[in-house]
Amino acid sequence: MEFFVQQFVNALQLGSLYALIALGYTMVYGVLLLINFAHGDIFMVGAFLGVFGSITLDLPFVPTLVLSMVLTGLLGVGIERVAYKPLRQASRLSVVITALGVGLLLENGMLALTGANPRSYPQTFITTRVYDIGGVAISNVKIIIIVLAALLFAGLYTIVQRTKWGMAMRAISYDKFAVPLMGVSQDQIISLTFLLGTGLAAAGGILWGVAFPVLNPYMGLRVGWKAFVAAVVGGIGDIRGAAAGGLLLGFIEIFVPAYGDSIGISSTWRDPIAFGLLLIILVVRPTGLFGVARRQKV
Amino acid sequence: MLFSVQDLHVSYGSIRAVHGVSFEVDEGEIVTLIGANGAGKSTILNTIAGLQRPDQGEIIYRGANLARMDAHNVVKQGVALVPEGRRIFGNLTVYENLRLAGFQVSRDDLEARIKLVYSYFPRLEERRDQLGDTLSGGEQQMLAVGRALVTGGRLMLLDEPSMGLAPILVQHIFEILAEINRQGTTILLVEQNAHMALKLANRGYVLETGSVMLSGPSKELAESPEVQRAYLGG
Numbered sequence: 001m002e003f004f005v006q007q008f009v010n011a012l013q014l015g016s017l018y019a020l021i022a023l024g025y026t027m028v029y030g031v032l033l034l035i036n037f038a039h040g041d042i043f044m045v046g047a048f049l050g051v052f053g054s055i056t057l058d059l060p061f062v063p064t065l066v067l068s069m070v071l072t073g074l075l076g077v078g079i080e081r082v083a084y085k086p087l088r089q090a091s092r093l094s095v096v097i098t099a100l101g102v103g104l105l106l107e108n109g110m111l112a113l114t115g116a117n118p119r120s121y122p123q124t125f126i127t128t129r130v131y132d133i134g135g136v137a138i139s140n141v142k143i144i145i146i147v148l149a150a151l152l153f154a155g156l157y158t159i160v161q162r163t164k165w166g167m168a169m170r171a172i173s174y175d176k177f178a179v180p181l182m183g184v185s186q187d188q189i190i191s192l193t194f195l196l197g198t199g200l201a202a203a204g205g206i207l208w209g210v211a212f213p214v215l216n217p218y219m220g221l222r223v224g225w226k227a228f229v230a231a232v233v234g235g236i237g238d239i240r241g242a243a244a245g246g247l248l249l250g251f252i253e254i255f256v257p258a259y260g261d262s263i264g265i266s267s268t269w270r271d272p273i274a275f276g277l278l279l280i281i282l283v284v285r286p287t288g289l290f291g292v293a294r295r296q297k298v
Numbered sequence: 299m300l301f302s303v304q305d306l307h308v309s310y311g312s313i314r315a316v317h318g319v320s321f322e323v324d325e326g327e328i329v330t331l332i333g334a335n336g337a338g339k340s341t342i343l344n345t346i347a348g349l350q351r352p353d354q355g356e357i358i359y360r361g362a363n364l365a366r367m368d369a370h371n372v373v374k375q376g377v378a379l380v381p382e383g384r385r386i387f388g389n390l391t392v393y394e395n396l397r398l399a400g401f402q403v404s405r406d407d408l409e410a411r412i413k414l415v416y417s418y419f420p421r422l423e424e425r426r427d428q429l430g431d432t433l434s435g436g437e438q439q440m441l442a443v444g445r446a447l448v449t450g451g452r453l454m455l456l457d458e459p460s461m462g463l464a465p466i467l468v469q470h471i472f473e474i475l476a477e478i479n480r481q482g483t484t485i486l487l488v489e490q491n492a493h494m495a496l497k498l499a500n501r502g503y504v505l506e507t508g509s510v511m512l513s514g515p516s517k518e519l520a521e522s523p524e525v526q527r528a529y530l531g532g
Contacts, residue, residue, distance in 0.1 A: 168401065170390060175387060182445065184370055184401045
């Protein structure tokens with residue numbers, strides 16, 4: 001039982017991190033029908049801005065988190081303005097290739113800037129405490145990650161559901177044509193979407209660096225791809241789907257190696273089993289858990 | 299003069315959709331543009347609304363030239379397009395559609411205008427929490443007109459509001475349009491249903507393949523042999 005609770009908390013932690021990153025993919029896809037393949041690398045930049053804040057500027061945890069979210073958010077807005085906006089009328093393929101190029105630029109730019117040695121946050125960033133909750137040892141780091149991720153998601157969900165900005169984001173994903181007729185600047189809403197999506201990826205990056213303290217310029221590749229898959233399985237374009245997909249992936253990745261050994265499955269099968277299960281979900285529900293088939297408009 | 303279009307030319311690539319159209323709308327009028335499919339009616343409205351860039355020509359509203367303005371800024375000037383096919387946001391509720399149309403409107407004005415829309419179309423208030431997708435065609439058209447009112451449009455451009463609706467519904471919506479006009483909104487109406495349009499409008503322009511062929515008071519147009527033959531099945 002203790003083992004189960006421990007694994008459950010681990011799964012929540014990992015799943016929350018995937019979910020935070022998956023939100024950015026799904027939001028950008030919702031408004032632009034673009035898979036932002038640079039998003040994993042933006043997550044990496046967010047994590048490294050945490051190094052900048054905590055070590056270079058010697059800031060504590062919360063100011064570092066805010067600083068990284070703001071700067072990464074602005075980077076996301078800038079990337080959209082410079083790299084994607086000129087291609088609004090271009091073919092989807094051109095935009096996807098551009099996104100991959102932006103990702104390479106970020107990875108190699110960071111490599112040139114910081115070198116190949118892995119980085120981590122200082123010990124004092126979050127002082128680890130371990131609580132004994134009913135006989136189960138749980139560290140404060142895990143609680144912080146899970147609670148922060150939940151709060152950020154709740155904040156985003158409120159913006160999307162309750163504010164006029166969120167209504168405009170949902171409206172664009174339904175019918176781009178009519179949005180300007182409401183007096184809404186499409187460019188503004190697209191910028192806001194990138195600001196929020198990349199800001200959340202930065203939060204994910206910093207929390208990831210707290211949970212798994214080995215940061216390198218290529219860390220966004222694996223994590224980014226997995227979060228992308230989580231967004232697709234959840235139903236890309238729907239933020240509840242990104243949360244559900246992220247959590248689901250976290251649970252599979254933790255529970256397969258945790259219990260696989262006892263039924264004769266080696267933990268090296270973690271990824272094949274995880275992605276196999278996700279593939280099955282997509283076969284059964286091609287639009288993902290929360291997705292609805294998109295109406296094609298002519 | 300509230301509104302005038304002068305020598306408007308619009309093309310899609312190499313296809314010239316509108317060449318050299320001019321017309322005027324006075325404050326408080328209902329003016330209609332009638333003509334067959336492909337005459338350029340929708341193109342003219344989309345260009346006024348800022349969705350399409352003209353090659354040439356001026357679009358003057360209250361002294362400002364709208365011809366090079368982005369669509370969301372045209373709305374700010376007080377010109378609202380009710381687009382062809384209504385273009386309701388089906389994933390938003392009725393209230394959210396109206397709320398979004400008030401994006402640039404202050405909170406107080408917004409609530410007052412939404413109330414006004416509900417007074418014209420009580421059906422919308424009954425369905426305020428329903429998704430746009432679940433509305434009937436007539437209700438969607440009411441919502442599309444309602445959104446234009448919420449933006450604060452003093453000049454309302456309507457593109458084929460009768461399309462796909464039962465005659466009795468068209469009758470109802472046109473009555474409300476007449477009432478909206480009496481309350482001070484100027485209307486520029488594009489229709490294939492020339493009969494209904496000429497009944498509602500004060501004046502009309504007949505378009506053919508991108509140019510104005512005829513113009514005059516609605517009564518005269520409705521009686522002219524060309525219009526009768528081509529558009530009224532006379």
